[in-house]
Amino acid sequence: xxxxxxxxxxxxxxxxxxxxxxxxxxxxxxxxxxxxxxxxxxxxxxxxxxxxxxxxxxxxxxxxxxxxxxxxxxxxxxxxxxxxxxxxxxxxxxxxxxxxxxxxxxxxxxxxxxxxxxxxxxxxxxxxxxxxxxxxxxxxxxxxxxxxxxxxxxxxxxxxxxxxxxxxxxxxxxxxxxxxxxxxxxxxxxxxxxxxxxxxxxxxxxxxxxxxxxxxxxxxxxxxxxxxxxxxxxxxxxxxxxxxxxxxxxxxxxxxxxxxxxxxxxxxxxxxxxxxxxxxxxxxxxxxxxxxxxxxxxxxxxxxxxxxxxxxxxxxxxxxxxxxx
Amino acid sequence: xxxxxxxxxxxxxxxxxxxxxxxxxxxxxxxxxxxxxxxxxxxxxxxxxxxxxxxxxxxxxxxxxxxxxxxxxxxxxxxxxxxxxxxxxxxxxxxxxxxxxxxxxxxxxxxxxxxxxxxxxxxxxxxxxxxxxxxxxxxxxxxxxxxxxxxxxxxxxxxx
Numbered sequence: 001x002x003x004x005x006x007x008x009x010x011x012x013x014x015x016x017x018x019x020x021x022x023x024x025x026x027x028x029x030x031x032x033x034x035x036x037x038x039x040x041x042x043x044x045x046x047x048x049x050x051x052x053x054x055x056x057x058x059x060x061x062x063x064x065x066x067x068x069x070x071x072x073x074x075x076x077x078x079x080x081x082x083x084x085x086x087x088x089x090x091x092x093x094x095x096x097x098x099x100x101x102x103x104x105x106x107x108x109x110x111x112x113x114x115x116x117x118x119x120x121x122x123x124x125x126x127x128x129x130x131x132x133x134x135x136x137x138x139x140x141x142x143x144x145x146x147x148x149x150x151x152x153x154x155x156x157x158x159x160x161x162x163x164x165x166x167x168x169x170x171x172x173x174x175x176x177x178x179x180x181x182x183x184x185x186x187x188x189x190x191x192x193x194x195x196x197x198x199x200x201x202x203x204x205x206x207x208x209x210x211x212x213x214x215x216x217x218x219x220x221x222x223x224x225x226x227x228x229x230x231x232x233x234x235x236x237x238x239x240x241x242x243x244x245x246x247x248x249x250x251x252x253x254x255x256x257x258x259x260x261x262x263x264x265x266x267x268x269x270x271x272x273x274x275x276x277x278x279x280x281x282x283x284x285x286x287x288x289x290x291x292x293x294x295x296x297x298x299x300x301x302x303x304x305x306x307x308x309x310x311x312x313x314x315x316x317x318x319x320x321x322x323x324x325x
Numbered sequence: 326x327x328x329x330x331x332x333x334x335x336x337x338x339x340x341x342x343x344x345x346x347x348x349x350x351x352x353x354x355x356x357x358x359x360x361x362x363x364x365x366x367x368x369x370x371x372x373x374x375x376x377x378x379x380x381x382x383x384x385x386x387x388x389x390x391x392x393x394x395x396x397x398x399x400x401x402x403x404x405x406x407x408x409x410x411x412x413x414x415x416x417x418x419x420x421x422x423x424x425x426x427x428x429x430x431x432x433x434x435x436x437x438x439x440x441x442x443x444x445x446x447x448x449x450x451x452x453x454x455x456x457x458x459x460x461x462x463x464x465x466x467x468x469x470x471x472x473x474x475x476x477x478x479x480x481x482x483x484x485x
Contacts, residue, residue: 023376024355031395192433199431200395207356266429269358269457279462293430295437295454302423302452303470323409323446 008086015091022211025092028204032099035197039110042190044117050183051118057249060127062174062184063119064246067131069171070111072163073194075141077104079148080160084205087153093208100201107194114187136242140167143235157209158228158271162235165202165267166260168195170243173256173288180287188291195292206270213272228271236264258284341414342380345371348475350384351391352408359393359427361458366468377406384420387478389452389471393427394439403438412447422478423452425467430456 020026054062081101088094115124131137144167147159172195179188213221239260247253262282265275275282289296349370353359363370370391371382394403411417424447426440437454444451453470455463 022355027354027395034401195431196433199429203356203395203429210356265460266457272357272361272458275460279460282460289430293433293436295434295441296430301454301466302450303466303473323413 009088009094010086013091015095017092020092021090022092024204024207025090025096028200029092029096029099031200032096032103032197035193035200036103037193038106039113039190042110042113042186042193044114044186044190047184047186048118050185053183059119059123061246061250062178063115063123063127064130064134065171065174066111066114067127068134068137068242068246069168069194070108070128071131071137071141072168072171073104073108073111075145076160076163077101077108079145080104080163081201083148083156084153084160084208087156089208089211096204100204103197103201107197110190110194114190118187134242134245136238136245140235140238140242143231143238147231154209154212154224155227157205157212158224158231161202161206161209161270162228162232162267164198164205165270166232166264167235167239168198169259169263170239170246170256173252173259176288176291177252177255180291192292202267202270206267206272210272225273228268228273229276232264232268232276236260255285255288258282259288341383342374344383344385346384346386347371348386348388349391349471350382350388350411352405352411353393354395354405358458359391362427362455362464363391365459365461365464366471368468368471373407373411375407377410379407381407381411381414382417383414384417387420387422389423389425389474390421390443391425391427392439392443394432394435394437395428403435404442405439408439408443412443418447421447421449423449423474425452426454427459428454428456 017026051059078101081097081104085094085097088097115127119127144159144163147155150156172191175184175188175191178184213224216224240257243256243260244253247256258281261277262284265277265282268274268276286297347369349363349366349368350373351359351363351370352373353363353375355375360372363372373382374380390408392405392408412421421443424440424443426437428435428437428440430436432438437451440451440454443449452474453463453467455467459467
């Protein structure tokens with residue numbers, strides 16, 4: 001990490017929300033505000049009994065995973081999202097980054113809520129010590145951080161999108177796994193809120209990256225595309241090591257890797273690039289996928305169905321005021 | 326929208342704009358994810374206007390609608406306003422045959438919710454769901470699936 005000072009926005013104008021240059025800024029600001037939540041609203045203490053059913057190895061794994069996620073959220077809240085502000089194109093974009101930065105700090109704090117509910121102070125301190133000492137976890141934070149301190153604003157957005165949309169998922173896998181086995185279900189509810197937020201963050205930063213590409217020379221576009229895939233490979237290699245560090249003890253590493261591939265593809269798509277990993281290695285365990293989203297399984301694919309009949313989707317609450325018919 | 330797919334016929338009301346005979350009509354915001362997916366399908370398609378203030382399209386032939394859902398809390402406002410405007414035109418509702426949803430599984434229960442809502446409202450099947458701009462597998466499956474779907478529909482029609 002370079003000990004240089006972060007650049008601040010050089011010129012600030014009073015933000016006028018009544019004059020919008022990019023509708024996406026308002027849409028995403030509203031979305032983030034509607035999605036706002038705090039860990040205190042999730043009844044984590046209902047997981048105390050469930051926590052006691054985990055083996056000591058499973059508890060240790062869970063705590064390590066959460067300290068790893070805490071590190072990434074801290075990095076993104078304290079440096080990542082803030083580093084994007086000086087290069088924002090619109091004042092509203094700056095405001096969205098401050099929203100993202102704060103929410104990352106909420107995420108980071110929410111892991112501490114989980115810890116204080118489920119674990120002893122000694123265990124918590126040991127897990128945080130592990131997070132400082134684990135080579136691969138530190139390396140992933142350092143790789144991203146080096147670009148946050150670098151001088152290329154578009155590369156910062158690439159690194160930021162890969163963090164939001166790819167690097168979290170070796171960790172997010174575990175609470176989804178527990179949830180699919182009806183364990184730590186309240187903790188999983190909280191993690192799902194984080195997962196939802198990260199999707200909006202990755203989408204928005206990736207969108208701003210693509211806006212930044214507009215009008216650039218083909219050479220520069222090609223350079224940035226190559227850079228994206230190089231950084232993805234570098235992070236991926238490290239992610240695989242990190243996944244083995246964590247999950248070999250419980251035999252889940254191969255299953256986690258499929259989830260990594262699946263999310264790497266989504267991270268690339270957020271940046272406007274085609275998916276990199278073929279379907280053969282992105283076949284995420286259906287239990288994990290349905291823990292993530294109940295509508296994501298194959299049963300919802302009409303084209304794969306053999307019969308001519310179909311099931312209309314489950315009843316949903318719609319805002320009837322919106323519709324004239 | 327491609328110029329060929331939308332004929333500049335006279336509007337039937339102030340709210341309704343050009344008509345289209347495309348079998349695929351889609352909405353995509355300025356992030357262009359759904360637009361990219363439709364382009365990869367390589368079939369003729371008509372794009373609904375991005376902004377709600379613009380006049381909507383009038384469908385002239387049966388079509389499948391492709392639309393995204395962005396993450397929302399409890400699904401409030403999941404269907405984009407421009408799509409509501411389009412489906413508020415009775416003729417468009419009588420011609421819709423199916424819906425394809427785009428989204429992100431990170432949004433949990435609201436993944437592709439707009440597609441579910443339209444499926445229920447218009448009593449048509451939610452044919453397929455894909456994420457963001459779709460993978461090449463998604464493109465292949467939708468391409469084949471749609472061909473089969475239209476063939477089946479026309480067979481059913483001939484039998485009746």
